[in-house]
Amino acid sequence: MPRNPEHDILFEPIEIGPKTMKNRFWQPPHCNSAGSDRPGTQAAFRGMKAEGGWGAVSIEYTAIHPESDDAPHCSARMWDEGDVISFRHVTDSIHKHGALAGVQLYYAGLHSQCGESRAVSRAPSAAPSEAIPLASVHEVDEDDIKAIIQLHVDAAIRSRDAGFDIIENLVSDSMIINQFLQPYYNKRSDGYGGSFENRARFGLEVFAALKKAVGDDCAIGNRYAVDTMDGADGLEVWDEGIKFIELCSKEGLCDVWDMKIGRYSELGLEIAPSRSTNSNYMAPWIKEAKKAAKVPVVSVGRITSPDEMVQILKSGQADIIGAARPSIADPFLPTKIDEGRTEDIRECIGCNICLSKWWQIVPLICTQNAAAMEEYRRGWHPEKFEQTKDPCSVLVVGAGPAGMECARVLGERGYDVHLREAADEIGGRMRDIQRYPHLAEWGRVTSYRQGQLERLGNVEVRTGIGEMSADDVLTYGADKVVIATGASWAKDGFGAVSMAPLPGADAALPQICTPEQVMAGKETGDRVAVLDYEGYFTGVGMAELLADQGKQVSIVTNWDTVAPHCIYTEEIHDIRRMIHEKKIAQHTLHFAEGIEIGNDVKLTIFYLYRDGHERTMTPKPGEYTRRAGTEVTEIACDSVILCTARNSNDGLFRELKARKPEWADEGIQAVYQIGDCHAPRLIANCVFDGHRLAREFESEDPQYPLPWIRERQVWGHETFPKLNG
Numbered sequence: 001m002p003r004n005p006e007h008d009i010l011f012e013p014i015e016i017g018p019k020t021m022k023n024r025f026w027q028p029p030h031c032n033s034a035g036s037d038r039p040g041t042q043a044a045f046r047g048m049k050a051e052g053g054w055g056a057v058s059i060e061y062t063a064i065h066p067e068s069d070d071a072p073h074c075s076a077r078m079w080d081e082g083d084v085i086s087f088r089h090v091t092d093s094i095h096k097h098g099a100l101a102g103v104q105l106y107y108a109g110l111h112s113q114c115g116e117s118r119a120v121s122r123a124p125s126a127a128p129s130e131a132i133p134l135a136s137v138h139e140v141d142e143d144d145i146k147a148i149i150q151l152h153v154d155a156a157i158r159s160r161d162a163g164f165d166i167i168e169n170l171v172s173d174s175m176i177i178n179q180f181l182q183p184y185y186n187k188r189s190d191g192y193g194g195s196f197e198n199r200a201r202f203g204l205e206v207f208a209a210l211k212k213a214v215g216d217d218c219a220i221g222n223r224y225a226v227d228t229m230d231g232a233d234g235l236e237v238w239d240e241g242i243k244f245i246e247l248c249s250k251e252g253l254c255d256v257w258d259m260k261i262g263r264y265s266e267l268g269l270e271i272a273p274s275r276s277t278n279s280n281y282m283a284p285w286i287k288e289a290k291k292a293a294k295v296p297v298v299s300v301g302r303i304t305s306p307d308e309m310v311q312i313l314k315s316g317q318a319d320i321i322g323a324a325r326p327s328i329a330d331p332f333l334p335t336k337i338d339e340g341r342t343e344d345i346r347e348c349i350g351c352n353i354c355l356s357k358w359w360q361i362v363p364l365i366c367t368q369n370a371a372a373m374e375e376y377r378r379g380w381h382p383e384k385f386e387q388t389k390d391p392c393s394v395l396v397v398g399a400g401p402a403g404m405e406c407a408r409v410l411g412e413r414g415y416d417v418h419l420r421e422a423a424d425e426i427g428g429r430m431r432d433i434q435r436y437p438h439l440a441e442w443g444r445v446t447s448y449r450q451g452q453l454e455r456l457g458n459v460e461v462r463t464g465i466g467e468m469s470a471d472d473v474l475t476y477g478a479d480k481v482v483i484a485t486g487a488s489w490a491k492d493g494f495g496a497v498s499m500a501p502l503p504g505a506d507a508a509l510p511q512i513c514t515p516e517q518v519m520a521g522k523e524t525g526d527r528v529a530v531l532d533y534e535g536y537f538t539g540v541g542m543a544e545l546l547a548d549q550g551k552q553v554s555i556v557t558n559w560d561t562v563a564p565h566c567i568y569t570e571e572i573h574d575i576r577r578m579i580h581e582k583k584i585a586q587h588t589l590h591f592a593e594g595i596e597i598g599n600d601v602k603l604t605i606f607y608l609y610r611d612g613h614e615r616t617m618t619p620k621p622g623e624y625t626r627r628a629g630t631e632v633t634e635i636a637c638d639s640v641i642l643c644t645a646r647n648s649n650d651g652l653f654r655e656l657k658a659r660k661p662e663w664a665d666e667g668i669q670a671v672y673q674i675g676d677c678h679a680p681r682l683i684a685n686c687v688f689d690g691h692r693l694a695r696e697f698e699s700e701d702p703q704y705p706l707p708w709i710r711e712r713q714v715w716g717h718e719t720f721p722k723l724n725g
């Protein structure tokens with residue numbers, strides 16, 4: 001289809017210093033935990049975005065020197081000739097598709113971890129980091145300042161030699177230039193502290209040195225947080241935030257402003273989850289800052305809609321659309337707009353599972369794009385699927401995240417796919433989750449797949465058929481069967497601490513509910529206790545939902561904070577504010593020992609560390625080695641919600657497996673299970689599971705993954721195993 005002429009503006013080239021960007025799609029630096037350690041993954045991941053039409057593609061934050069080592073987190077590094085060689089491969093992969101390659105110079109100052117290098121970082125003032133425990137720094141003198149500027153220059157020269165076109169300074173995330181700029185960090189009284197001009201001096205000197213060293217060959221950009229969102233205590237766009245841009249503009253030191261808001265101690269302000277904000281949430285700040293910029297401005301903010309992108313450019317908010325997460329969820333977003341296929345865009349849902357993996361120090365994954373980071377190690381292309389040579393019929397039972405994705409990919413590969421869903425609509429657990437407070441955007445997991453399944457002529461979807469029995473499946477007539485029947489919350493309060501059902505818990509009783517029952521409309525009383533042993537979004541979702549109905553809510557969790565997984569997704573800050581604001585009582589590090597139902601519901605909980613802190617060193621058989629604590633807390637309530645464990649709905653699979661001798665007579669070659677039905681897990685991993693099974697459907701046993709390329713140094717040998725090798 002031809003491109004919508006309304007979208008033409010997105011494809012106009014734009015000059016950035018000495019470089020020309022072919023369109024207005026800019027993938028700003030974002031982490032993926034490939035860093036310098038996995039150059040193959042890095043190159044294939046970034047190259048895929050260039051192939052998908054992004055005009056500029058950056059790698060992640062790039063430490064300029066061992067003093068800025070962020071280990072244990074995985075950053076890129078531009079420390080020596082080895083990095084130049086590896087990143088030359090990355091920039092080649094980006095250039096191959098006509099995109100500009102970007103790098104982001106990173107010197108953390110106060111927030112350096114130096115976990116691998118054991119170096120001492122330098123900062124404007126000696127102070128502890130408010131974000132990194134035990135980080136320590138040396139306060140710079142003027143010789144140090146000159147040295148750090150030279151470190152930037154050296155890294156910029158290496159970056160240019162590696163083929164990067166855009167060299168961006170990290171003037172955000174509370175890093176060193178930002179630390180000089182903000183009185184919060186900068187306590188100096190010399191020429192680099194005190195007045196605004198003095199505090200801005202270090203940044204201007206870095207920019208000037210870079211311009212002089214590589215400015216003829218590369219565009220110099222600034223990733224700049226125009227407002228730290230601390231009010232008058234921090235950098236405000238209406239005050240020094242914009243003044244810094246004016247100073248740089250006066251001196252002509254910047255070729256492109258990659259604008260955002262926020263600070264390091266709360267990354268959720270800038271990498272904002274959909275729980276907290278809508279797309280283009282930075283608009284008011286960036287619009288204001290743009291007034292002072294004399295060069296192109298990039299605006300970010302989880303923007304996925306081409307119409308909104310056009311509006312951003314036409315309204316003068318920005319000249320270029322920056323999109324990190326939307327480019328992860330759909331590397332081919334620009335191409336799809338260009339080809340008039342906007343309905344095929346796989347929109348980011350703002351769950352921040354991608355970011356969570358950086359915190360967990362493992363490679364990025366994406367809920368929407370199962371192929372993300374699998375381009376190199378598994379050879380997956382997000383838009384290309386190997387056609388099957390054996391287009392047999394496949395029955396997929398269950399249309400949740402795994403079943404939908406499996407049916408979609410099998411359909412793309414040319415199989416005759418029959419997707420069957422017991423409920424009236426597809427989506428599985430997403431049908432409930434998207435109705436939790438603030439999680440409506442997560443419904444895109446279903447809406448994207450629904451659209452794709454509808455356009456695939458070889459996939460037949462039927463809903464509202466009720467649960468299929470083993471006889472139904474055996475006599476269906478399919479050659480192969482995939483069971484994706486999901487999981488359900490335990491109805492008996494089974495939990496990880498006790499590894500046993502909770503005495504008195506029975507969701508058949510009116511006072512006890514599972515999350516599914518709450519979402520299906522089961523009534524709860526005015527005082528509700530939520531037992532949350534999952535530690536992700538379910539417990540807090542239930543608590544907020546019921547608090548919003550005017551109920552008095554308590555949340556009990558065995559973890560040391562409510563929703564600990566949301567620390568990794570950066571949802572935690574607003575969750576904590578919500579809990580405080582909505583007066584939800586918290587009992588962390590507690591576990592329930594029983595429920596009694598009388599006039600009230602009595603929930604008895606205990607502190608996990610109630611036992612004595614000293615152990616006997618003269619143990620006796622059968623005796624506990626500490627003073628056994630017996631203190632309990634009783635919560636009087638009307639209802640208890642059990643978010644304690646999810647159990648696979650694998651009864652159908654197990655029955656089919658038990659009847660394996662009947663398969664051949666019914667013409668069934670194989671039966672597999674995927675997603676929560678195999679093991680309850682993250683939505684992203686269910687989508688991945690369905691995707692992987694479909695990609696590897698002809699392997700010897702697709703139930704289990706094929707080997708992939710492991711990027712690590714093999715002494716005296718090239719990387720192996722090889723794909724298809």
Ligand code: SF4
Nearest residue numbers: 348349351352354366
């Ligand atoms: Fe978006 Fe979630 Fe994918 Fe991150 S993991 S890109 S937030 S859909």
